[in-house]
Amino acid sequence: MIALLMRDLRLAFRAGGGFGLGLAFFLILAVLVPLGVGPEPQILARIAPGILWVGALLACLLSLDRIFALDFEDGSLDLLATAPVPLEAAVSIKALAHWLTTGLPLVLISPVLGLLLFLPGEAYVWLIVSLALGTPALSVIGTFGAALTVGLKRGGLLLSLLVLPLYIPTLVFGAEVVSRGAMGLAVDTPLALLAGITAGAVAILPFASAHVLRINLR
Amino acid sequence: MASFWEYANPLKFMRTSDWLLPIVAVAALVVTATGLIWGFFFTPDDFRQGSTVKIVFLHVPAAMMAINAWVMMLVASLVWLIRRHHVSALAAKAAAPVGLVMTLIGLITGAVWGQPMWGTWWAWDPRLTSFLILFLFYLGYIALWSAIDDPDTGADLTAVLCLVGSVFAVLSRYAANFWNQGLHQGASLSVAPGTRMDWAYKAPLYTCMVGFGLIFLTLVLAGTRTEIRARRMKALVTRERMA
Numbered sequence: 147m148i149a150l151l152m153r154d155l156r157l158a159f160r161a162g163g164g165f166g167l168g169l170a171f172f173l174i175l176a177v178l179v180p181l182g183v184g185p186e187p188q189i190l191a192r193i194a195p196g197i198l199w200v201g202a203l204l205a206c207l208l209s210l211d212r213i214f215a216l217d218f219e220d221g222s223l224d225l226l227a228t229a230p231v232p233l234e235a236a237v238s239i240k241a242l243a244h245w246l247t248t249g250l251p252l253v254l255i256s257p258v259l260g261l262l263l264f265l266p267g268e269a270y271v272w273l274i275v276s277l278a279l280g281t282p283a284l285s286v287i288g289t290f291g292a293a294l295t296v297g298l299k300r301g302g303l304l305l306s307l308l309v310l311p312l313y314i315p316t317l318v319f320g321a322e323v324v325s326r327g328a329m330g331l332a333v334d335t336p337l338a339l340l341a342g343i344t345a346g347a348v349a350i351l352p353f354a355s356a357h358v359l360r361i362n363l364r
Numbered sequence: 365m366a367s368f369w370e371y372a373n374p375l376k377f378m379r380t381s382d383w384l385l386p387i388v389a390v391a392a393l394v395v396t397a398t399g400l401i402w403g404f405f406f407t408p409d410d411f412r413q414g415s416t417v418k419i420v421f422l423h424v425p426a427a428m429m430a431i432n433a434w435v436m437m438l439v440a441s442l443v444w445l446i447r448r449h450h451v452s453a454l455a456a457k458a459a460a461p462v463g464l465v466m467t468l469i470g471l472i473t474g475a476v477w478g479q480p481m482w483g484t485w486w487a488w489d490p491r492l493t494s495f496l497i498l499f500l501f502y503l504g505y506i507a508l509w510s511a512i513d514d515p516d517t518g519a520d521l522t523a524v525l526c527l528v529g530s531v532f533a534v535l536s537r538y539a540a541n542f543w544n545q546g547l548h549q550g551a552s553l554s555v556a557p558g559t560r561m562d563w564a565y566k567a568p569l570y571t572c573m574v575g576f577g578l579i580f581l582t583l584v585l586a587g588t589r590t591e592i593r594a595r596r597m598k599a600l601v602t603r604e605r606m607a
Contacts, residue, residue: 290528298512304508307503307507308508308525309505311500311501314497314532322542342485351528358521361524
């Protein structure tokens with residue numbers, strides 16, 4: 147399993163793996179929004195939590211089809227399915243690799259983008275905490291969506307249509323944590339709900355993902 | 365007494381629905397027409413809302429069926445996943461577009477009602493928002509069905525999507541509640557004492573709800589029959605080609 151994780155990470159980091167595309171997308175979004183709504187710091191500070199969360203969500207979405215597509219094409223997914231390691235575990239590892247190459251960099255770069263959007267000073271901690279808690283859920287839910295659409299020829303748009311509604315609860319609670327943090331309110335409730343969603347998704351969704359992968363591979 | 369599971373046999377299902385469908389269709393037409401005419405022309409105007417209140421006879425039944433259709437799809441998906449009855453998967457497939465349209469009717473009549481009452485076509489109210497989200501779930505479900513060629517794979521994948529989607533739809537409902545306080549009134553009908561609606565409205569409203577339920581049943585039966593026939597046709601064409 148560690149070998150699988152290392153293999154996925156190497157594939158993502160080396161040339162053609164697309165590592166960094168998500169980050170670049172996140173950055174472009176943070177540049178486009180002020181260009182679209184105007185440079186007033188008050189307005190930007192007000193919408194920054196939502197923009198940063200939506201940006202992280204879209205950047206995550208962008209890289210989802212890579213999770214299984216290449217392995218499906220060259221047949222290594224069939225090998226994984228017949229390997230002694232249960233497919234559920236392999237799916238979890240793939241989600242983890244996706245998070246390490248997409249979610250974690252987003253978490254790390256988000257304070258810089260918060261600076262660009264005049265995010266209030268008190269909110270930085272909560273931005274990092276909420277993204278660190280929420281992006282694993284995005285990766286796991288996205289893995290389920292990628293597993294659903296793996297065999298399809300033009301799965302990209304369909305994948306977005308399937309996954310984005312599933313992202314709604316995570317987005318609502320994640321952005322709420324940051325906005326409450328920015329206003330200096332207590333963040334316990336949305337933070338606990340966000341953590342609950344992540345824990346539930348990580349615990350249950352790999353089984354659903356493995357099930358639909360088996361259907362797609364038969 | 366015949367078991368419900370006999371209808372898992374497509375032949376049996378076709379034979380029964382053959383005589384059942386016209387009866388249900390006529391009943392749906394009669395009951396809905398009665399309810400709507402009664403509601404639109406033979407109920408008094410509300411003392412505050414005037415005659416705009418009468419859109420309730422479309423709005424509430426449609427909204428109810430939008431949710432019930434999803435629940436029916438959930439049950440049918442479970443039956444397919446557990447007992448592998450093809451009729452069940454096809455019924456879930458047939459129910460999705462009906463549910464989608466019911467959601468749309470709920471949203472549109474709500475907008476038409478909200479314009480004079482709240483002064484706005486749309487508000488980011490939890491109920492409205494969760495209905496829009498339900499609409500997106502229906503779209504995703506239908507899109508997945510239409511994207512997959514192999515019928516059994518399609519049935520399996522959409523069934524799992526329906527299960528996972530149901531969990532997230534409920535979560536979204538609570539997320540939306542948490543996210544914003546609403547303009548929308550509370551439940552129109554309630555079994556709690558001190559109900560909010562007079563019988564002059566409630567009787568036609570119940571009639572409309574039954575009528576919409578019958579319409580749903582009619583459309584799902586017809587849709588399932590179409591799907592079964594399409595399958596048969598496919599099998600015949602394949603056999604022809606093999607010969």
